[in-house]
Amino acid sequence: MKTDKISIIHPRPSSIVAALYTLRDLDVDVAILHGPAGCSFKHARLLEEDGVHVLTTALDENGFVFGGHDELVSLIKKAADMFNPDSMAVVGTCASMIIGEELHDAVEEAGLNIPVIEVEVHAGYRDNTKGVLMALESAADAGLISDTEYQRQSIILKKATEIEKKHGAASKSYLAPSRGDVKYSVAKRVMDLLKEDKKGIIIMNAKKETGYMFADVILAVNEIAEEMKVRSNIVNMANIDQTLGLPRVRTHARNIMSDFKEFGIEIHEIIGGMDEYAIAGEYVRKAIQEKYSDYDFAIIAGVPHAIPADVISGMEIISVTNGPRQVLPLKEMGHEHVVVEIDLHPRTLGVSSIVESEFGATLREIKKELHSQKNEEFAA
Amino acid sequence: MKDKKIIAIYGKGGIGKSSTASNIAAACADEGYKVMIIGCDPKSDSSINLLGGQRIPTILGLLRESVDIQEEDIVFEGYNGVKCVEVGGPEPGIGCAGRGIIVAIQKLKSLSKAHLEMDLIIYDVPGDIVCGGFVAPIKKGFVNEAYVLTSGEYMPLYAANNICRGLKKINTPLSGVICNSRDVSREREIVEKFAEELGSELIAFIPKEQIVQDCEREGFSVIEKEPESDIADVYRELARKIMSQKKASNPDPMDDEQLRSLTR
Numbered sequence: 001m002k003t004d005k006i007s008i009i010h011p012r013p014s015s016i017v018a019a020l021y022t023l024r025d026l027d028v029d030v031a032i033l034h035g036p037a038g039c040s041f042k043h044a045r046l047l048e049e050d051g052v053h054v055l056t057t058a059l060d061e062n063g064f065v066f067g068g069h070d071e072l073v074s075l076i077k078k079a080a081d082m083f084n085p086d087s088m089a090v091v092g093t094c095a096s097m098i099i100g101e102e103l104h105d106a107v108e109e110a111g112l113n114i115p116v117i118e119v120e121v122h123a124g125y126r127d128n129t130k131g132v133l134m135a136l137e138s139a140a141d142a143g144l145i146s147d148t149e150y151q152r153q154s155i156i157l158k159k160a161t162e163i164e165k166k167h168g169a170a171s172k173s174y175l176a177p178s179r180g181d182v183k184y185s186v187a188k189r190v191m192d193l194l195k196e197d198k199k200g201i202i203i204m205n206a207k208k209e210t211g212y213m214f215a216d217v218i219l220a221v222n223e224i225a226e227e228m229k230v231r232s233n234i235v236n237m238a239n240i241d242q243t244l245g246l247p248r249v250r251t252h253a254r255n256i257m258s259d260f261k262e263f264g265i266e267i268h269e270i271i272g273g274m275d276e277y278a279i280a281g282e283y284v285r286k287a288i289q290e291k292y293s294d295y296d297f298a299i300i301a302g303v304p305h306a307i308p309a310d311v312i313s314g315m316e317i318i319s320v321t322n323g324p325r326q327v328l329p330l331k332e333m334g335h336e337h338v339v340v341e342i343d344l345h346p347r348t349l350g351v352s353s354i355v356e357s358e359f360g361a362t363l364r365e366i367k368k369e370l371h372s373q374k375n376e377e378f379a380a
Numbered sequence: 381m382k383d384k385k386i387i388a389i390y391g392k393g394g395i396g397k398s399s400t401a402s403n404i405a406a407a408c409a410d411e412g413y414k415v416m417i418i419g420c421d422p423k424s425d426s427s428i429n430l431l432g433g434q435r436i437p438t439i440l441g442l443l444r445e446s447v448d449i450q451e452e453d454i455v456f457e458g459y460n461g462v463k464c465v466e467v468g469g470p471e472p473g474i475g476c477a478g479r480g481i482i483v484a485i486q487k488l489k490s491l492s493k494a495h496l497e498m499d500l501i502i503y504d505v506p507g508d509i510v511c512g513g514f515v516a517p518i519k520k521g522f523v524n525e526a527y528v529l530t531s532g533e534y535m536p537l538y539a540a541n542n543i544c545r546g547l548k549k550i551n552t553p554l555s556g557v558i559c560n561s562r563d564v565s566r567e568r569e570i571v572e573k574f575a576e577e578l579g580s581e582l583i584a585f586i587p588k589e590q591i592v593q594d595c596e597r598e599g600f601s602v603i604e605k606e607p608e609s610d611i612a613d614v615y616r617e618l619a620r621k622i623m624s625q626k627k628a629s630n631p632d633p634m635d636d637e638q639l640r641s642l643t644r
């Protein structure tokens with residue numbers, strides 16, 4: 001039996017990077033990439049902003065030919081001296097995995113007395129969630145997470161992979177990047193809907209730390225609804241269950257929730273944890289079926305394609321994504337308006353409170369216009 | 381878990397690893413052991429003489445076609461129930477055979493329940509340990525004993541010595557040296573001495589016999605085709621030695637000069 005396989009020709013994030021972010025979520029202090037100096041550079045830099053020391057053995061031509069075992073051993077030791085970490089990870093790359101480098105041997109030889117997670121990953125896996133799974137598996141082996149947590153995450157990742165293939169960046173052989181619809185027009189449309197007394201569901205379904213910016217969409221829409229005195233027409237849903245996921249992920253949920261509280265925003269429905277973006281659709285389904293089936297529009301920020309189309313059918317959909325290649329699939333799912341928060345992720349690393357989004361800023365501009373219009377009307 | 385022997389047989393290309401391995405496998409199967417042979421040579425000819433001269437699909441051959449692989453697609457039963465697996469590899473001169481071995485062994489381990497039940501697993505590895513991939517059977521296949529096969533000729537000894545360097549580097553003990561004779565002068569004496577220098581021992585001396593060739597031409601091991609022959613007894617004796625071998629030590633490879641004088 002041939003497995004279904006379309007060849008995807010646009011670049012996508014790699015399993016190595018996926019493993020690195022997972023290690024970050026596991027609160028690993030140091031991650032050593034065993035490979036060429038430039039490997040995963042952009043993300044390595046971003047992760048440093050997020051408090052992980054990312055190092056590289058910088059394998060060169062000689063390293064490819066002769067192996068880099070000794071370099072790896074000495075770097076593990078050096079990193080231990082430099083950063084005094086509580087835990088460390090050693091991560092494979094294509095180069096080291098092709099030549100058969102044994103991470104385990106190097107870790108043994110270095111003989112640190114802290115947990116060291118070994119992830120024999122390379123960038124050649126079709127689903128980059130493989131990198132997450134590999135990191136979690138090694139973490140479970142090293143006793144850093146429980147077996148139950150590993151099982152839970154495996155299920156979520158499976159679902160996430162499915163969604164990417166169905167409606168995400170892995171859904172088509174080629175997806176051109178797009179900047180989506182003009183934010184000003186979409187923001188205007190939101191205002192019009194509110195003006196027409198339409199009822200709306202505002203959903204944040206965000207992947208982990210990206211919630212720091214997607215949460216701002218909830219904030220902004222609530223602000224504008226407040227200004228227009230229609231706040232009772234909207235309900236808020238967010239995947240910020242503070243009891244689910246790895247400690248770091250729970251902290252994000254706690255931070256965002258406390259910001260919401262501070263701004264007087266009620267989250268009517270909690271639709272799962274911040275690592276549950278792939279399965280949050282089912283929580284949303286239940287909530288809508290029970291209480292909100294007569295709502296007119298929905299604004300979905302984060303991973304909008306994880307909300308099944310039938311759950312929100314009949315509503316006008318405005319979605320906010322950070323994936324330029326996500327625009328087309330979302331349009332195909334029937335979302336009338338799609339806006340893209342370009343470069344959102346880097347701005348959500350190393351923060352602990354909600355960060356303003358472009359769409360939120362646009363909504364606020366419109367709110368100002370509205371305000372001055374009102375004043376003019378009042379004056380006239 | 382019961383004591384399981386997972387062995388690898390190393391030696392210069394063409395020295396007789398595959399034919400010796402299949403005879404050992406057949407002899408052990410006759411003794412009632414559950415045996416698996418895993419051919420790691422891209423030539424994929426390790427198990428051919430256990431399968432009446434037939435070739436089986438290889439793990440990498442199937443992976444290449446992106447088919448959904450099941451255990452029964454890659455594990456085949458040969459002579460007297462010996463399980464046969466061939467890793468396969470890319471075409472000569474293309475791609476990376478070393479990586480191929482790593483990938484195939486990971487695949488096999490994730491798929492095969494059979495290898496859990498074996499008493500003896502033999503990895504038949506290609507001639508030299510040329511790169512990281514060629515130690516994958518040891519590293520990822522949990523090989524716990526390595527054997528070196530050589531004749532008394534200089535080049536095979538040279539290769540065997542190099543292999544011992546590799547084994548030492550990866551910290552794998554050597555359980556014995558096997559001599560597959562090429563009818564050269566003072567052969568037994570030379571290989572015995574060689575084994576001793578390594579800190580190991582000569583555990584079998586297999587004579588060079590036309591019968592081995594004849595059986596091979598028909599696609600069989602000697603054990604299957606000519607069980608009454610003298611050489612079949614030699615293979616059986618070797619098989620018994622391997623199954624009862626307890627000793628093993630990290631080899632102490634010779635330097636080139638020593639090796640040269642050994643054969644002079």
Ligand SMILES: Nc1ncnc2c1ncn2[C@@H]1O[C@H](COP(=O)(O)OP(=O)(O)O)[C@@H](O)[C@H]1O
Nearest residue numbers: 393394395396397398399587588589592593596
């Ligand atoms: N003891 C022996 N007597 C005669 N021929 C032998 C003997 N051992 C091996 N051969 C022959 O030598 C050739 C190479 O053997 P093979 O097992 O394929 O080597 P390798 O696997 O080490 O490359 C084969 O044709 C084989 O039949």
Ligand code: SF4
Nearest residue numbers: 035039093094095123
């Ligand atoms: S090819 Fe692989 S090892 Fe090389 S830079 Fe890219 S991800 Fe890293």
Ligand SMILES: [Mg+2]
Nearest residue numbers: 397398421426
């Ligand atoms: Mg062979």
